[in-house]
Amino acid sequence: MLECREITKIYGRKxxxxxxxxxxxxxxxxxxxGPNGSGKTTLMKMAVGLVKxxxxxxxxxxxxxxxxxxxxxxxMSTEPYFYNxxxxxxxxxxxxxxxDDFSMEIYERLIQRMELSEEMKTKxxxxxxxxxxxxxxxxxxxxxxxxxxxxxxxIDLLARDEIIRSVLEAAGEDTxxxxxxxxxxxxxxxxxxxxxxxxxxxxxxxxxxxxxxERGKSVVDLYRxxxxxxxxxxx
Amino acid sequence: xxxxxALPIYLQVMTAIKxxxxxxxxxxxxxxxxxxxLAIQYTINPNTAGRVYKELESEGVCxxxxxxxxxxxxxxxxxLQMKEEMAGDLISQFLxxxxxxxxxxxxxxxxxxxxxxxxxxxxxxx
Amino acid sequence: MxxxxxxxxxxxxxxxxxLLLITAIAEIAYLIGVFFDWDRGxxxxxxxxxxxxxxxxxxxxxxxxxxxxxxxNTKQSYMLFLTPTSSYQVLGAKVIENGVSILLTGAxxxxxxxxxxxxxxxxxxxxxxxxxxxxxxxxxxxxxINISAQSLAMGFFAILVxxxxxxxxxxxxxxxxxxxxxxRRFSGVVSFIIYLLLGWVCGWIVDRCVPVSxxxxxxxxxxxxxxxxxxxxxxxxxxGWIMERRLSV
Numbered sequence: 001m002l003e004c005r006e007i008t009k010i011y012g013r014k015x016x017x018x019x020x021x022x023x024x025x026x027x028x029x030x031x032x033x034g035p036n037g038s039g040k041t042t043l044m045k046m047a048v049g050l051v052k053x054x055x056x057x058x059x060x061x062x063x064x065x066x067x068x069x070x071x072x073x074x075x076m077s078t079e080p081y082f083y084n085x086x087x088x089x090x091x092x093x094x095x096x097x098x099x100d101d102f103s104m105e106i107y108e109r110l111i112q113r114m115e116l117s118e119e120m121k122t123k124x125x126x127x128x129x130x131x132x133x134x135x136x137x138x139x140x141x142x143x144x145x146x147x148x149x150x151x152x153x154x155i156d157l158l159a160r161d162e163i164i165r166s167v168l169e170a171a172g173e174d175t176x177x178x179x180x181x182x183x184x185x186x187x188x189x190x191x192x193x194x195x196x197x198x199x200x201x202x203x204x205x206x207x208x209x210x211x212x213x214e215r216g217k218s219v220v221d222l223y224r225x226x227x228x229x230x231x232x233x234x235x
Numbered sequence: 236x237x238x239x240x241a242l243p244i245y246l247q248v249m250t251a252i253k254x255x256x257x258x259x260x261x262x263x264x265x266x267x268x269x270x271x272x273l274a275i276q277y278t279i280n281p282n283t284a285g286r287v288y289k290e291l292e293s294e295g296v297c298x299x300x301x302x303x304x305x306x307x308x309x310x311x312x313x314x315l316q317m318k319e320e321m322a323g324d325l326i327s328q329f330l331x332x333x334x335x336x337x338x339x340x341x342x343x344x345x346x347x348x349x350x351x352x353x354x355x356x357x358x359x360x361x
Numbered sequence: 362m363x364x365x366x367x368x369x370x371x372x373x374x375x376x377x378x379x380l381l382l383i384t385a386i387a388e389i390a391y392l393i394g395v396f397f398d399w400d401r402g403x404x405x406x407x408x409x410x411x412x413x414x415x416x417x418x419x420x421x422x423x424x425x426x427x428x429x430x431x432x433x434n435t436k437q438s439y440m441l442f443l444t445p446t447s448s449y450q451v452l453g454a455k456v457i458e459n460g461v462s463i464l465l466t467g468a469x470x471x472x473x474x475x476x477x478x479x480x481x482x483x484x485x486x487x488x489x490x491x492x493x494x495x496x497x498x499x500x501x502x503x504x505x506i507n508i509s510a511q512s513l514a515m516g517f518f519a520i521l522v523x524x525x526x527x528x529x530x531x532x533x534x535x536x537x538x539x540x541x542x543x544x545r546r547f548s549g550v551v552s553f554i555i556y557l558l559l560g561w562v563c564g565w566i567v568d569r570c571v572p573v574s575x576x577x578x579x580x581x582x583x584x585x586x587x588x589x590x591x592x593x594x595x596x597x598x599x600x601g602w603i604m605e606r607r608l609s610v
Binding site for chain 3: 048051052071075079083085097
C-alpha cells in the first residue's frame with residue numbers, strides 16, 4: 001500500500017530523516033512514536049508530497065506519491081493551515097470541493113459531536129478546538145490511508161476519547177492509519193503496530209500484541225527502553 | 236479499562252467479557268456488539284477486537300450466526316465452567332501471593348476463615 | 362480548475378471590494394460635481410476614477426504575485442498542496458483567474474467611463490448636443506476602424522503578452538526563491554531580484570532571436586510576440602515542474 005524506500009531528507013546541515021524504509025499494510029493502524037524533532041513530521045509530510053525528499057521516496061500502490069495519491073491519502077498536519085477568512089463550514093466546503101471521498105454528512109456529524117459549530121471562524125478557534133476541527137475534516141474523508149500528525153496534542157481528555165473514537169470508526173479492512181504521537185500509552189491499545197523513530201532513524205517497527213506475547217513488554221516499556229537510556233533496542 | 240502491560244490486550248478483553256457473562260451482565264444467547272463497536276467500547280484496535288471474538292469462539296464462549304453477528308453461548312454449563320475457571324484463577328493467584336509471603340496453604344485457609352469471621356463481627360460481611 | 366479559481370478569487374475579494382469602495386466614492390464625487398456644478402468635486406472624481414482604474418488594474422496584477430508568495434511561504438500552502446491537483450493546475454488557475462479579473466476590471470472601468478461621459482454630456486450639454494456628438498463619433502470611429510483593426514489587435518496582444526510575462530516571470534521567481542530559501546527571511550526580496558534577472562534574461566533572448574533589421578514591422582512584431590509566448594510557456598512549465606518535484610512547503 002504505502003511504502004517508504006530508503007528515504008533521506010537533509011535541511012542545510014541537518015539530516016531530518018536518515019535512510020528510512022518501511023511498508024504499511026492495509027487494515028492496520030500504526031503508531032509513529034518518537035520525541036519532538038525526531039523526524040516524524042518530516043516523514044509524514046514526505047508521504048503526501050508536501051516535502052520533497054533529498055533521496056529515496058514514498059510510493060503509493062507502487063507509484064511515486066503526488067497529486068494522484070492525494071485522492072486516497074488523507075493527511076492531517078500538526079499546524080493549522082486553513083485560510084484566515086474561513087468558517088468551519090467553509091473548511092468543509094473546501095474539502096468537499098476537492099476530495100471526492102469527503103462526506104459532508106459525516107463532517108457535520110463529527111463537528112456536532114466535537115461540540116463545534118459551523119459558524120465559528122477558524123481564526124478565532126482555541127488550539128483545542130482547532131485540533132478537533134482538523135481531525136473532523138480529515139476523518140470525514142473515506143480515504144484509504146490516513147496520516148495523522150499529533151492528533152492528541154493540546155487536547156483535553158474527553159476530546160481525546162472522541163478523537164480516538166473517530167479513528168476507530170475510520171479503521172477498516174482496506175484502510176491504513178498512521179498516528180504520530182509522543183503520548184504512547186494512549187495509543188498503545190488502539191494500534192496494531194508501532195514505528196519507533198529516533199534521531200531521524202527508524203529504530204524499530206513491531207506489533208503491539210507480538211511484543212506482549214513474545215517479549216512480555218508493552219509499547220510503553222519499549223518506548224522507555226529506546227528513548228530512556230539511549231540504547232537501541234533489538235527486535 | 237486499565238490494561239496490564241505484560242499481557243496481550245486481547246486476553247485481557249476476553250477476561251473482561253467472560254467476567255460480564257459470569258456475573259450476568261451479558262445474558263445467555265445475547266447478541267454481542269459488532270467487532271468495530273467492541274473496539275470502540277473498549278477503545279482497542281479493531282483487529283484485536285476481531286481476535287477476541289475468534290478466540291472466544293474457539294473456546295465455545297461465543298458463536299457466530301452467519302450474517303447476524305456474534306452471540307453469547309446458550310449453554311448454562313459453559314458459564315458454570317467459566318465461573319469455576321475464573322474462581323480457580325483467583326485462588327491460585329491468592330495462594331501464590333501467600334506462598335511468596337511464606338504462608339502455607341493450610342495457614343492461608345485458616346487466615347481466610349479468621350478474616351471472614353472478623354468481617355462478619357464488624358458487620359461488613361454478608 | 363474552476364474550483365481552484367473560485368478560491369483564488371476568494372483570496373483577492375477583500376482588496377477588490379476596497380477598490381470598488383474607493384471607486385464608488387470617486388464616482389459619487391464626480392456625479393455630485395456634474396449635477397450640482399461643483400467643480401472641485403468633478404475634478405476629484407475624475408482624478409479618483411482614473412487613479413482607481415490605473416492603480417486598481419496594476420494592483421490586481423501585483424496582488425496575484427503577493428498571494429502566490431503567501432501561498433508558498435506560509436502554512437496555508439497545505440491548502441493547495443494537499444489537494445489532488447497538480448502544480449500546473451494550481452499555476453494555471455492563478456493565471457486565468459488573474460487574467461479574468463484584470464479583464465473584467467478593465468471592462469468595468471471602461472463601461473463606467475462611457476456611462477459617466479454620457480451622463481455629463483447629456484446633463485451639461487442637453488440631449489441634442491449629445492446625439493450630435495454621438496453621430497460625429499460614429500463617423501470618426503468608422504473611419505478610424507478601417508485603419509486600426511490591425512493595430513488594435515497588435516495592441517491587444519502586446520498588452521496580453523506583457524501582462525502574462527509579468528505574472529509568469531513573477532511566479533517562477535517566487536517558486537525559485539521558495540525552493541531555495543524554503544520560507545526563510547528575505548524570500549520576498551530575493552523573489553524580486555530573481556524576477557528582475559529573469560526579465561532581463563528573457564529580453565536578452567528575444568533580442569537575440571528576432572532580427573532587428575526586419576523590413577516588415579508587422580512581421581517583427583509577430584515574431585517578438587511569438588518568442589515571448591514561447592518564453593512564457595517555458596517558464597510556466599519550469600515553475601510547475603519545480604513545484605511538483607523540488608518545492609517543499
